[in-house]
Amino acid sequence: MELVLIVVLCVLAIAAANLLAPRLRIAAPLLLVIFGVVVSYFPGVPRISVDPEIILMGVLPPLLYAAAVAMPSMEFKRDFQAISGLSVVLVVVSSLGLGVVFMLILPEADYATGVALGAILSPTDAVATTTVKRVGAPNRLITVLSGESLFNDASALVMLRAAIAAMAASVSLWGVAVQFVWTVVAAVVVGAVVGWVFIRIRAKIENAVVATAISFVTPYVAYVPTELIEGSGLVAAVAAGLVSGRGAVRHLNAAHRRSDVQNWRLVELLLEGSVFLLMGLELKDLVFDVHESHETIWHALWPAALGFVLLVVLRLIFVIPLVHWTERRAQRVIAREERLEQLQSDLADAEHLDKRRARLVQNRIDRRLADIAYYRMESIGTREGFVVVWAGMRGVVTLAAAQTLPADTPYRSMLVLSAFFVAVGSLMLQGGTLGWFVKKMRLPDQEAQEAAQRRAIGREMASVTQRVMMEPDACGADPQLARSIETVRRLESADGEDEVGEIDYLGDEMVDRRLETAKQLRRVRRLIVAEQRKHLLGLRERGSYSSSALTAALDRLDAEELSLDAQAPPASTT
Known part of the structure; x- marks a missing residue:
């Protein structure tokens, strides 16, 4: 009974925090930590103490999987260098740099212990992404922050493992490098295979609820075997999510996708809220542990403050040059536009190429031109770099990783208490001011460009509709169908008494014709929906429009498909 009451109170607290957060303009995780x-x-x-394995193995895989499913794959590819720099290189630099500082300020700590603490404090949390989205930041900035939070957890945990191993025995730098590569490569392969297999298994299941239930085990199926071969289970869960998200539109129907979205949102809400609530509840136990070890809160507070400042400084030193390098690379890509357009013109005039090869070359050119349009519209500069720096908040991974330190x-x-202070302090200081900071940076407003893209997609959808209506498989096979559809549509929408009388006069024959026409309409x-979705997937492959605009169009098609399913008469049971 007591356990049930605790669960109920936790769920109510999570719900209340998410309802109050928008009104108070405070991130819901911060409210839960304070509560x-x-x-x-x-x-x-x-005193409440949670086994860190529950967080690392039980909570993080589904959270990272869900975030990866929603990750726009095309934008992820375009900024892969920046994302990998933040999630891998910056984690390594921060761990090694902080290791030197902690070795100097903690008399009994060696360099391996300092690196371990640096690795614990290095990974950022995805809370920043939600805050940045709420204030209307550019999509490219959101993609970079989301990608960083997906992969830096695994990078930090690999560094932590290496540091813990170095505490007990000598570990060569070459051995650490080889282990890191194996950890990532093995995880990506296993995760991609699991994602590919499960998306096809779910496509064969008609019941959307059952298919979604199977999706709940996907991150764990990717995680467990990867850990057994000493890979990163978290990276495997991310890889499975990326593959599943990309294949869902192509292989699953609208009911499956809608069920996935709704149920996974609930899972994310409860899991993410629970871990931040537990962070706050564990403070009392952490303070007691410090007192029992004959130390004081101050001994944990000032190293935490120093670590937090160093993390921000190191991030600033790393991010600003990375941003300028990324923008210079984008300008080099843009400089190829004239050459690509010339290649496109030459390809149109080439008659010796077979159609298949010409189509492949044309698709590659289209993707490059779409990349150029993206970089031109979504430029990233110093102001965006400052936002990336200040958005580097620490969270639950920092606390969970700290509790995996050996007992000796x-x-x-x-x-462990210092890690808690860094995590909570960054959530309060950075999380509480991030919205204000983003507004002060006066980032470019892209609402007009986004609206223009949605209108352009709407015109392309209208063109697809017109093309389908002219095909023999549609109304072209029956010249009377289009006129019948228009007649019934006019009669059904009529308000005049004469027209209503006309419907009554036709009786059963008219009802049958209306039913038949409605069936043909569906x-x-x-x-049309199938062809429009096919066209949108082609646009997505070429990266012709932003992922947000394409996702909105695909969601509308899903809604229409569900509406058509609801209008269809039930199958006869006789």
């Missing part, structure tokens, strides 16, 4: 800290010191509330680690209790509309 947990306050509740932990209520009289009678016991020097200053273990103090290091058939034709399904043809």
